[in-house]
Amino acid sequence: xxxxxxxxxxxxxxxxxxxxxxxxxxxxxxxxxxxxxxxxxxxxxxxxxxxxxxxxxxxxxxxxxxxxxxxxxxxxxxxxxxxxxxxxxxxxxxxxxxxxxxxxxxxxxxxxxxxxxxxxxxxxxxxxxxxxxxxxxxxxxxxxxxxxxxxxxxxxxxxxxxxxxxxxxxxxxxxxxxxxxxxxxxxxxxxxxxxxxxxxxxxxxxxxxxxxxxxxxxxxxxxxxxxxxxxxxxxxxxxxxxxxxxxxxxxxxxxxxxxxxxxxxxxxxxxxxxxxxxxxxxxxxxxxxxxxx
Amino acid sequence: xxxxxxxxxxxxxxxxxxxxxxxxxxxxxxxxxxxxxxxxxxxxxxxxxxxxxxxxxxxxxxxxxxxxxxxxxxxxxxxxxxxxxxxxxxxxxxxxxxxxxxxxxxxxxxxxxxxxxxxxxxxxxxxxxxxxxxxxxxxxxxxxxxxxxxxxxxxxxxxxxxxxxxxxxxxxxxxxxxxxxxxxxxxxxxxxxxxxxxxxxxxxxxxxxxxxxxxxxxxxxxxxxxxxxxxxxxxxxxxxxxxxxxxxxxxxxxxxxxxxxxxxxxxxxxxxxxxxxxxxxxxxxxxxxxxxxxxxxxxxxxxxxxxxxxxxxxxxx
Numbered sequence: 253x254x255x256x257x258x259x260x261x262x263x264x265x266x267x268x269x270x271x272x273x274x275x276x277x278x279x280x281x282x283x284x285x286x287x288x289x290x291x292x293x294x295x296x297x298x299x300x301x302x303x304x305x306x307x308x309x310x311x312x313x314x315x316x317x318x319x320x321x322x323x324x325x326x327x328x329x330x331x332x333x334x335x336x337x338x339x340x341x342x343x344x345x346x347x348x349x350x351x352x353x354x355x356x357x358x359x360x361x362x363x364x365x366x367x368x369x370x371x372x373x374x375x376x377x378x379x380x381x382x383x384x385x386x387x388x389x390x391x392x393x394x395x396x397x398x399x400x401x402x403x404x405x406x407x408x409x410x411x412x413x414x415x416x417x418x419x420x421x422x423x424x425x426x427x428x429x430x431x432x433x434x435x436x437x438x439x440x441x442x443x444x445x446x447x448x449x450x451x452x453x454x455x456x457x458x459x460x461x462x463x464x465x466x467x468x469x470x471x472x473x474x475x476x477x478x479x480x481x482x483x484x485x486x487x488x489x490x491x492x493x494x495x496x497x498x499x500x501x502x503x504x505x506x507x508x509x510x511x512x513x514x515x516x517x518x519x520x521x522x523x524x525x526x527x528x529x530x531x532x533x534x535x536x537x538x539x540x541x542x543x544x545x
Numbered sequence: 546x547x548x549x550x551x552x553x554x555x556x557x558x559x560x561x562x563x564x565x566x567x568x569x570x571x572x573x574x575x576x577x578x579x580x581x582x583x584x585x586x587x588x589x590x591x592x593x594x595x596x597x598x599x600x601x602x603x604x605x606x607x608x609x610x611x612x613x614x615x616x617x618x619x620x621x622x623x624x625x626x627x628x629x630x631x632x633x634x635x636x637x638x639x640x641x642x643x644x645x646x647x648x649x650x651x652x653x654x655x656x657x658x659x660x661x662x663x664x665x666x667x668x669x670x671x672x673x674x675x676x677x678x679x680x681x682x683x684x685x686x687x688x689x690x691x692x693x694x695x696x697x698x699x700x701x702x703x704x705x706x707x708x709x710x711x712x713x714x715x716x717x718x719x720x721x722x723x724x725x726x727x728x729x730x731x732x733x734x735x736x737x738x739x740x741x742x743x744x745x746x747x748x749x750x751x752x753x754x755x756x757x758x759x760x761x762x763x764x765x766x767x768x769x770x771x772x773x774x775x776x777x778x779x780x781x782x783x784x785x786x787x788x789x790x791x792x793x794x795x796x797x798x799x800x801x802x803x804x805x806x807x808x809x810x811x812x813x814x815x816x817x818x819x820x821x822x823x824x825x826x827x828x829x830x831x832x833x834x835x836x837x838x839x840x841x842x843x844x845x846x847x848x849x850x851x852x853x854x855x856x857x858x859x860x861x862x
Contacts, residue, residue, distance in 0.1 A: 279546070279571035280723040282690035287647030288614045297645035304637035305630060374628040377595055378685065381622055382645045384594050384611035544596040 294383055294392035302396055307365050312400075315358035316408050322351035323412030327419045339425035345436035346507035347420075348412045352405070353500055356444050357469060359401050363451030364464040366397050371459040376545055386540045390456065394533070397452050402445035410437045435506045439522060443503060446525045447472075453529070453536040472499045497524075546570055546724055547592060547693065551601035554587050554748075561587045563748035564601065569726045571692070574719045576739030576756070577728040580836050584748035585728040586624070589697050593622055605693065617646040620693040621686030626678035626702065631671025635662055635681050638670060639688060648689055656684040675702030683711070693724040700734055712738050732832035736760075746836040763831035768804045770797040771820035772811070781814050782807070796820065 287293070302308050326347045330339075370376040383389050413436050417428060428436070451468045458464040479494035495501060496515025505521050516524060547569040554562040562584040569575045579585050590596040592603050594610035605613065605620055613619050629638055639653045657663045660680040665673070670681060679702055686694055696715070700708045715738050719725045729735050735742065735756075742759045744752040752759060772778050775795065782789050782799070787807065789797040799807060804823040811818050 279692045280721050282618060282692070284618060284648060284652065284690045286615050286618055289645065289647055293645050293647050297641045300637060300641040300644055301630075301633070304634065304641070305632040307632065369630065373630045374625065375630040377590075377624055377628040378642065379645075380595055381593050381624070382617055382642050384613065384616055542597075544590070 289383070291388055291392060294388050295396060297383070298389075298392040298396040302366065302400060305369075307369070308362060308400075311358045311362040311365070312404055315355045315362075315404065318355040318358065319348075319351040319405075319408040319412060322354060323348055323415060326350055327412075327416050331419050334420075336422065339420060342425050343428060343432055343436075343507055343509070344416055344420040344425040345413045345428050345432055346504075346509050347416050348409055348436060348440075349504055349507055349509070351412060352409060352440055352444060353503060355405075355408070356447055356472070356503070359405065359444055359448040360451040360468045360472075361465055363397060363401070363448035364455035364461055364468065366393055366452050366455065368455035368459060368461040368464050372461055380545045387537055390533075390537055390540055394449055394452060398445050398449050401448040402441050405441035405444045406437060409440055413437055432508075435519070439506045439519065440503065443506065443522055443525055446522070446529050447499065450525070450529045450532055453532045456536045457532075457539055476500060546606055547695075547726060548604045548607075549588070549592075549601070550603070552588065552591060552598050552603050553600040554584070554591060554596060555599045561748050562591070562598075565745065565748070565750055566601075567743050567750060567753045569693075569724055569743075570741070571724040572719060572722050573740040574715050574725045574727060574738050575741040575743060576735035577726060577743050577745070578732060578735055578832065579728075579730065579745040579751075581730055583730075583745050583836075585730075585745065586697055587748075588745075589622070589624060589695055589726075589728065592695065593620070593624070595624075615646055615689070617642065617648065617689030617691065619689070619691055620695060621689055621691040622695040622697075623679070623682040623686045623699055624695075624697050626675060626682045629670045629678065629681060632669060634667050634669055635673075635684075636666040638681065639684060642685055642688055646689055652688055652690070656687045659687060660684040676704060676707050679703055680707070683714075691723070694718055694726070696725075696727040698728055698730070700729070700731075708734075732828045736828045744832070744835060751835055760825075760828060760831070763835055764828060765800070765826040765830070765834075766802050767824055767826070768799045768802070768807055769820060769822045769824055770799065770807060770818065771795060772797075772816055772818050774816050777814075778811065778816050781810060781816075785810055 330347055370379060379389060380386065413433065421427075451464065454467055455461065455464040458467065475494045475498040479491045479498070482488070482491035482494075492514075502516055502521035502524065505516050505518070508517070549565050549567055552562055552565040553560070565584075565588060577585055577588070587596060591598050592605070592610065603609075610616065610620075633641075635657065636653060639656065640650065642648075643650060643653055654663070654666075657666050660683050662677065662680055662684060665677065670678065673681065679699065683696070683699065686696070694715075696711075699711050699715075703711060715725050715727060719740075727735075727738065740756050742752060742754055742756050743750070744759075752763075754762070769792065770778070770789070771794075775797065779789060779797065782797075785806075787799055787803060787810075789799045792798040802823060804821055808818070808821055811821070
């Protein structure tokens, strides 16, 4: 028990509570060893949580299916339609883009569910009772989810990248540089995992699965779709900005094939997403502390 | 021990909990009673730090809930049976709770056994009946073998066997020296388990007494009389200054604890009595009268509206 409580014999007579002896806060003393909890406990708890629901297996399963399946298909189509010169000067790893773009929807869904499903099921009240430090719960959820999302994306994007490099090696493309490899695997994986973390935070803010998923899918797709219909020349600047900074375009930058020649390039998208996630994290944390569960 | 001091919760203009001050002590079952919407659950949520109080303070053994380093070994709570992710098995639900407080994993199997859910431990919680969900919630509360236990309407959805089980459980937990705080809107249920009572109505404290005192103060006692010479008995009682009223089944009822006096009167006059029984109105009735008074008090405590010309006429009538 806590430091200021002397060990107590079990209270003998139930009725004489007013005369209960032994210090200011007498009562039962449990034989279970008392542990001062820390983030490690919350991490273990969140790891059990994320692996013990079927939605995790479903979303990650579909994610792998999309990334690897579409990767294989794209590779096969490109290989069948190219001769020894057609890919010269291209980054052959860039064909992993399509699978990841679709697959990111699964990661976003899982991210939202990690937080929002606690609210829809009422589990959050149990969670908050077990761990009154709300900041710790949010941190543990974020770390566990980010790790799961990063490892899964890295494994699948790495697999697809190797697949493409072996399939398309005869189509005239240069062998990818180390930097290109790094961006096409670690870079995109960090980006997708951050996108998922952003969804997790939106889920914590909105507290509603369907609403948060809609917001995230809208945030990914709407800027591009809206920009497509900006025909007026006076809106050209806005249109360009939307094209350059839309999430699919930023994802493309990891393969050096954004929608436009300008806009974020290299590792820029990662820093943009990192900054955005940090701001939203601060907001989600502040709301979590302020609101009633 | 749970100490509340002027605890208040407002939602906009509505006052859900109004300056509650009381202490829940170890070693007894303390019943927390009030009609639906009285603020019982809100109070319990504030004790657990789920809701922030608008004003006032609540401490667990002298500390705020969010300062507890090992909350589940300190206080176990069943708030509502649905605070569970339905897709998770009972075992994994309890396991993630245990891990978050560094409780050894063997406790999960132990509490599942205590509440009788061992056979469905690996089944998903969404397939559970209300009673099974309630048992799972109780298992979660017992997980850390805590000093303080809090149950919000624990008998809801339980079958008679389950209700009997939870009564016995609560009493044995209190007998071990733990603080047991249990809410209910059923006075009859509390009468069987609680030794101490805290009654609230519309967020206000109405009573904070021992169960025995509460019964003494709030229950109406009366004497029930049946006699073949009813009319003449009525006359004699009237002459003695005792008011009897006709009750159903040809019986008479006299307010107060006057059985001895009535018996002596009847004997002196040579009446035959078929029944002379001192009785007490049910606790449920006492509880309803208490909370009804609170409603009345609330209505009267409002300032009278300023007299208006058009309403003045009929108001006096």
